[in-house]
Amino acid sequence: MRDCAPLIRISVLGPLRVQSAEGLQVTPKGAKNQALLALLALSPEMARPRRWLEDKLWSTFGPEQASANLRQALSKLRTALGEDADALMADRSSVSLDVSRVTVDLHDDGLPLDLRTELLEGLDARDPEFEEWLRMERADLQARLSKATPKEAKGILINCRASAPDGGAGVIMADVLANQIGENIAEQIRAWRQANDPDCPADLPVSDLSLSCDIMKTSDGHTVFVKGMHLPTGRILHSKLQTIRHLEDILNPDEAMSRLVFEAADVIIGKLPQVLDSSRPESRATALSRLSMYRMFSFERNALREAYSLLRQAHELDGNGIYLAWSSMVRMIQLMELLEDDREALREEAIALNYRAMEESEGNALVQALISKVRGTAQRDAAGAFELAETAVTRNPASAFAWKSLAEANMMKGDVSAAFDASARARAIARSSPFKQWWDMGHCIIAIAGGRPQEAIEAGEAAARAAPLSRPAHRHLLALYALENQLDKAQATAVKLAKIEPGFTIDRIVNDENYPVRTLRNKGLLEPIRALL
Structure with a gap:
């Protein structure tokens, strides 16, 4: 990259x-x-x-x-x-x-x-x-x-398969789990789940993906084996074992089960462009949107502009509302990070993209999670943001994006404790994501709002490790280090910020009311930085 x-x-x-x-x-x-x-x-x-x-x-x-x-x-x-x-x-x-x-x-x-x-x-x-x-x-x-003229986007076909040696409830739970992974994939790209049902005709079209889930009884519970495979080539895209104590844990997933589902979907989507026919619009759109996420979560001005362009191309190839929702999120990041001059135009476009995304992908939990942020921040509709986030979590409790949106919606409501718990869950689910800095940084800010400086430092440092050029991570770490009287670390962070952020000065972060550290400013946590002046 x-x-x-x-x-x-x-x-x-x-x-x-x-x-x-x-x-x-x-x-x-x-x-x-x-x-x-x-x-x-x-x-x-x-x-x-x-x-x-x-x-x-x-x-x-x-x-x-x-x-x-x-x-x-x-x-x-x-x-x-x-x-x-x-x-x-x-x-x-x-x-x-x-x-x-x-x-x-x-x-x-x-x-x-x-x-x-x-x-x-x-x-x-x-x-x-x-x-x-x-x-x-x-x-x-x-x-x-x-x-390369695009054909009509028909979607990726996913065959969900389940097995358990004792049959009965085991097979049902295995089928539920395989379909949960398939649903998580279908939220992010155009995809259809193909039932493994004996009542279906035998001449079904060949699937692109096979999602299999096998459950085995063990002495202390059950072992779940999930596997995603590209059927035309037989390439295994992802496989993992997970131990669970009770089969019912699949119906009410804890952090570990949610992470199993989220990680499987995320890894498979990341590898799909490598195995699908590149002439298929859904394949090209998936590749473009995946690349856009790498650009987006760098939080850099030019990278965000490129992310928006890539998402526009993805939507032109495959008119899936999820690409509009991500485009809306890009505009929100640009707005909040003060990266473009016409902030009102960014806000208006984010709102317009919000509505279009809902029209094109009604019922998509990921779309609801993403536009919840825009609804709350750009439209200042805390109640609407909470309703969308809560619906997203209900529809997909294995989505780290949904839990993050619920954390931010709780912050808007003033329930910092609930926000912290939801953010911690989102972060745990997304622990293996290549974009984990998105959840780490969000958790850092919520920990600051909740008066938990040590947790904030831990999350901020994790975000900075995952994305060394992340300006938000270093901005908040600067204030946190100064707050904890770790002035050497604070000074080193200020030096790094000056390298990665044109125009940065310590005076600006302390005295410029428009500088994007609102939570730190509201909590009065910028004053310790004056020791570096």
Whole structure:
């Protein structure tokens, strides 16, 4: 995965556009200068020999004049890039862009969904060699677009299988557990569960996934074995053993059983794009949404922008309301982290996405959990947020997302004790998630609100370990360390924040009323930081 540090973004789909690492528009002027940047951006490893570039842009000039023209164009490109000029590198033989600092929409965002999209629209460098290169690049893009034209999203078919040696209640409980995992998958992607029922006709369509659950009696209870397999290839995507004392624990799952269900669904979804046919829209949408979550939970400005773009593409491929709900959450993070200038526009869009998500995925517990946050924060509807969160937990008690939403809804109601308990449960269920920092950070804030600094530090440190560039984690740890008189740790955290957050100062976190540490400010926990001034 690409580092989440700010990146220069070059857009070649449509007219050429360049955005600096600071978010400024720095598209160079002049067709030749733009063409030079495009040639580098679309080249392997973003590098080309000088002579190759000269042949493409100044093919009718002599070698000396072409070389001089290239030097002049490079100078103008560096001027346009400003503080990011060192991302453009050149020596006596070659010119390149720093691949660790530059993203290109065609490569990083995937193929556009609109077949009418034109590569480098309107760019005319007035050189026959460049025109031929551009013609071939456009033809290649159109061929790839035609090949990848999405089909209708029919959904992933999941066959749920259950067995128990003593039959009866054991088989029923095994079937319940397999279906719980299947339901958790179906909340996050378009999927259908296929019953393993003898009354069904024998000529059922072949499933994509098999979810099997076997229950065995042991001397001290039962052992459950769950397995997820991609049927066409026989690849095992996930398997796990779990000991339970009573079969009824499946009906009223504790943290361990909930974690078994949540982890199985999460691992299987993460591996699905590797085994499903990539031409299927639900497969591509799943891959895009999964990547968006990695970007989203970095809490970085450019990464959040990319997450929103990926979710938009996922929804265009497969009109599933869950992608709108996640898009609404991205807008909420941007709003709360003060990452964009027009905060009112973010709030209005989050609310609009909220309503659309509900319309398209009514009854989806994950959608209800996600939009509960928006309902409470953006719309200031604490009662509505609690109702949605409570419904989500009732429908899916194995969802870490549902329990987190209930924790936040209880916070809005002022019931800090209930919020802490719900958050602790959510965190325990999501312990193995690659995005565990989402729950750790939420628990840190709730622990602060409940006057539990040690629990807050433990959760904040866990979030910082899982996401070292997470600004929220380090902001809250700074205040917590200062509160506990651990000034060396507080100072080290302030130094790290200054590296990962442009414009951060200790004075700002203490005195800027708009700085995103509302819980710390409301609890009067920012004052100890003054010892570092």
